[in-house]
Amino acid sequence: MLTKTRRRLGGFLAALLVVGAVACGEKPTVLKEVALADVRVKANAGDAGAQTSLGVAYDKGEGVPQDYTQAAAWYRKAAEKGYAVAQDNLGQMYALGQGVSQDYVQSVEWWRKAADQGYAGALYNLGVMYSSGQDGPQDYVESHKWHNLAASRASAEDQKQYAESRDAVAKLLTPKQLADAQQRATAWLAAFEKRGGR
DSSP, X not given: OOBOOOOOBTTBOOOOOOOBSSOTTOOOOHHHHHHHHHHHHHHHTTOHHHHHHHHHHHHHTSSSOOOHHHHHHHHHHHHTTTOHHHHHHHHHHHHHTSSSXXXXXXXXXXXXXXXXXXXXXXXXXXXXXXXXXXXXXXXXXXXXXXXXXXXXXXXXXXXXXXXXXXXHHHTTSOHHHHHHHHHHHHHHHHHHHHTTOO
16 A cells, blocks of 8 residues: 655755555564565566565665665666656655755656656656755746646545645746646646657
């Protein structure tokens, strides 16, 4: 089951989503240890989903000691294969400086790769990054664009949060800026669908 953990990015209040595969706070059982061993075998064989799950285990300290360096290494293996969840999680690691040196340029690069696949969490994280100005000047028009896209592609569980974030950014925009942000989102979505995105 996927879970989320809220984190802070710099001094700016931002909800950055981290996808997880194990409910927080549970102690590993023999069954989970066996399952983790199976995941490790698949991860070592190159399965991107298993590599991401192993990254989550190290990220959360579920069934293994928490080790951000190992988490980032497993996320990277899957991310380099184009696995969107891993790309998003690796972007988180760079944004927070966990297991890797903090590098906002790298975080944005990985989030863009996941966003190019339509991954809502990465779309949202790009919106947060543009709101915070961590990777350059604050740009509320771009922030609204990414939040809008995230809200349109979010799961039912995340849709409300993403829409509220989009609406909060909209309050900072002039009507002209809002129209520009909406046009940018529409153009991005049209290009995404033309590339075969769903």
